[in-house]
Amino acid sequence: MLLLNHESIAMVNNNQRLNLSCDLDLYQAKTYLADGLANQASDCFFPQFCQLLAKLIDCHSVGVFCIENRKARNKTLRNIGYASTVDVSKQACLIGEPIPLTDTPFVSYPAFVQHVVTRYSTFAQLFVPSIDSVWSMPFFDAGQVVGYVSCQFNQLPKSADFLEQLLASFNSRIVYEFKLYEKNLLPHLVDLAFQHREGIVITDSQFNIVQVNEAFCHISGYRKEQLLTRSIDQFLPGLRAVYLRQPERKSTEYIRQRPNGQTYLQHEEIIAIEPSESQNKYYVIHCQSITHKQTPDDQIYKLAYCDELTGLVNRRKLLFDVDQAFRAAQGHARIGALLFIDLDHFKNINDSLGHSVGDWILQQVANRLRFIVRDSDILARLGGDEFVVLLSDLGDNPAAAEPQAAIVGKRIIEDISKPYLYHQQLLHLGASVGVSLFPGRGQSADDLLRQADTAMYQAKSAGRKALRFFEKGMQREADQRLRVYNQLREALSENQLRLYYQPQHLLKTGELMGAEALVRWQPPGKMLVGPHSFIHIAEESELIWDIGCWVLQEACKTFVKWQSEGLRLPEISVNISARQFAQEEFVDFITEVLDKTGMDAGYLNLEITESMLVSHVETTISKMNELKKLGIRFSIDDFGAGYSSLAYLKRLPVDELKVDRSFVRDIPHDRRNMAIVETIIAMAQHLGFSVTAEGVETHQQRDFLTHRGCLFYQGFLVSKPLSAEAMRHYMQEHLQRKLLRS
């Protein structure tokens, strides 16, 4: 607003008072105005006031302005009354317009400015160029300026003193009308705003929804009663978190999901409103669905460069961006970082709750990541549960860049690990992050993704929810892993896998009670390779399914063959990995193998690990029950080394616990481990499970276990794992000894 600037203040301060004679009697003027306003309805008060005053003092025009957002830094003037003694059709309509007060203090005394039109071009746009000067005066409420009256003159006005005295006597009435105006205007504006085509949500200070408009219900697919009083986190997840973390970043695009599963792209803007110090804070969220607003060009761009599910940059665009960022960093001696993020346990959610929940989770993760990165960073989804954040400029000092990248990485892990609320159900995820800084010596843009991926793998191996920076040694390990993976694939197709069998005996009598099938890899011309060197690599990929299938078929085939040869073994145990068990078709697959091999399910025992049970207990129990109906038995392998939750243990249809080798190893030296073994045995007895001790190597260990009531054991004391042929001889000898004894 040009009326009240530094220059005008200077003029008043210089006592350049308007010294013009007054033709009007002050008393008459007051009466004239007071009569004219006496019965004036509130909504016409200010236009009428302006009209009367303009006529009275014979000026070009009069305007009344109230100050909006008085407490905010960016307060503005809104024109609420205007009248002119000349034809106003040629002038800009000011009523209701907020007028910006750029660089201008809100003065608290009358001000006068001459030659306004030539001095200020904006003013010329608002008023006819004939205006020469402007005089304005503030109105006060409890000592605070609440608005102004401004009078525009075609020529120098006659008396400012007169005007000042006249208007001062109307201060209370004008302030009263200001208040009425504000009170009446607000609901009217709210009504108008709520009829808007775009979605509006109002929340209280705790982000609970207090009002929504029809448009929001239409866009989001929720009914008003489903939304009111609920937290916005349920319907606009992530918005609150990003706002609280970065209040200056008011608007963002999100992928949202309707209750029917349909997704849409939405532009959301949040504004905090604090009506007064005594009143609570509110938030107004403006939502604009922009899915349909995209031009064909936008759509082509999105198809080519965006990930459809999350709206993030896709792999193709990321590779391009990485290349650009790498070159820019090289050219300007800056440092950047590429963060490779892989979700922990995502597959469990996908497998157990279905792909639509998996998709929902990926969208939530994308939204959470959006809050963390800055606009200048690049956020991409590579596919599956892999995301990438490219921080293109972390300064020019490598020592400072690394902690900065670590802060972002740790925040990513922290935010992704917070629970997700899906239809009253809390879902848990984690994230492992690998970081590669660039540009490095001998490094190319192509290396970046691979290096960060390698570091991410190290983070996963470190126990998940971890962050690792790429180091040169990691590359060697990654290359080795890839080599083993490729060779394993070949091993499967070239029939290089072998199955070994470790006998299991009854502790009390030494009776042969079963055997555990253990896989080995026999590369041509090389030493036999144990599962420790390759099972974990297989478990990271679909290869574990193929290997697991082979093991189960081979074990059943061999067992049936032994049976046909009269070698009767009470049971054969097969290890099942979590990834294998989680497959939807697992139960069907087992049934098929039993059918094909002619194996009686009553002889088959599946060894599963504790960790597998904790992540999705319900699905696990239901799968186990299906298999139990066929006659299959279950052991919990490595018991005591994992979570050992008694809460789920009593619900599981399990038959046996296998005490982890690490507890048996130190008998009789480690009293604590001995106490653990005793407790496991006692607990198993109470719950009706049998117990097998693994890794028994000495007579002392065997005696201890026997006296504590353990039923079965396996270990080098009695036999190492044997090839199928050696196991056949072992069974024959055992049978002969038994026959001799009887």
Ligand SMILES: Nc1nc2c(ncn2[C@@H]2O[C@H](COP(=O)(O)O[C@H]3[C@@H](O)[C@H](n4cnc5c(=O)[nH]c(N)nc54)O[C@@H]3COP(=O)(O)O)[C@@H](O)[C@H]2O)c(=O)[nH]1
């Ligand atoms: N998913 C699958 N996992 C499998 C399969 N085959 C094996 N495995 C898992 O690999 C782990 C290592 O197995 P392995 O090297 O065969 O070791 C087993 C035994 O050799 C070893 N053992 C047995 N007795 C002793 C002993 O007295 N001393 C000693 N130092 N080691 C001994 O223990 C392993 C058996 O362990 P467990 O399975 O826990 O009963 C192993 O964890 C296997 O689970 C497969 O086909 N699928």
